[in-house]
Amino acid sequence: MENILAELKNILPIVGLLISSYVVVLWVAALIWTYRDIHSRTEDILIQVLSVAIVFVLNFAGLIVYLILRPRETLIQKYERELEETYMRRDIEDEHVCPTCQRGIQPDFILCPYCQTSLRRACGGCERVVDLTWQVCPYCATPAGGGSSRTSQPIYRQQEEVLVR
Numbered sequence: 001m002e003n004i005l006a007e008l009k010n011i012l013p014i015v016g017l018l019i020s021s022y023v024v025v026l027w028v029a030a031l032i033w034t035y036r037d038i039h040s041r042t043e044d045i046l047i048q049v050l051s052v053a054i055v056f057v058l059n060f061a062g063l064i065v066y067l068i069l070r071p072r073e074t075l076i077q078k079y080e081r082e083l084e085e086t087y088m089r090r091d092i093e094d095e096h097v098c099p100t101c102q103r104g105i106q107p108d109f110i111l112c113p114y115c116q117t118s119l120r121r122a123c124g125g126c127e128r129v130v131d132l133t134w135q136v137c138p139y140c141a142t143p144a145g146g147g148s149s150r151t152s153q154p155i156y157r158q159q160e161e162v163l164v165r
């Protein structure tokens with residue numbers, strides 16, 4: 001019995017040393033990981049120092065606190081998101097640009113105010129803005145080519161004349 005106790009007294013310091021060195025290795029690894037992680041998430045030196053300090057002081061509890069409080073996105077993720085948002089915004093704005101000079105216009109413009117390209121035309125019947133390619137006004141059914149007379153009726157008249165002859 002005394003022999004076993006004596007042996008335990010010899011072994012205990014070694015076990016203690018192994019456990020404490022294991023903890024120290026994990027602690028250092030946690031510090032290195034925190035240092036790398038916070039560098040990928042912010043360029044603010046104060047936040048970087050605070051993050052590493054909280055893990056240094058509180059150890060694993062500090063690591064948990066850091067994981068809860070750290071910036072949600074890495075700098076690369078943030079950059080990609082901002083890039084995406086810029087593209088989306090440009091797509092929306094692109095819907096109303098002059099096809100000739102690429103400058104911003106309002107959807108109801110009939111003429112580009114910068115380069116005077118014809119964009120749309122005003123309907124001869126109801127004066128609403130309609131597309132240049134439409135054959136008929138979708139609001140009042142006036143055929144393309146203006147009011148009630150210019151291009152449509154002469155065609156009918158010619159056809160009638162042909163039929164009469």
Ligand SMILES: [Zn+2]
Nearest residue numbers: 098101112115
């Ligand atoms: Zn233009």
Ligand SMILES: [Zn+2]
Nearest residue numbers: 123126137140
């Ligand atoms: Zn019309």
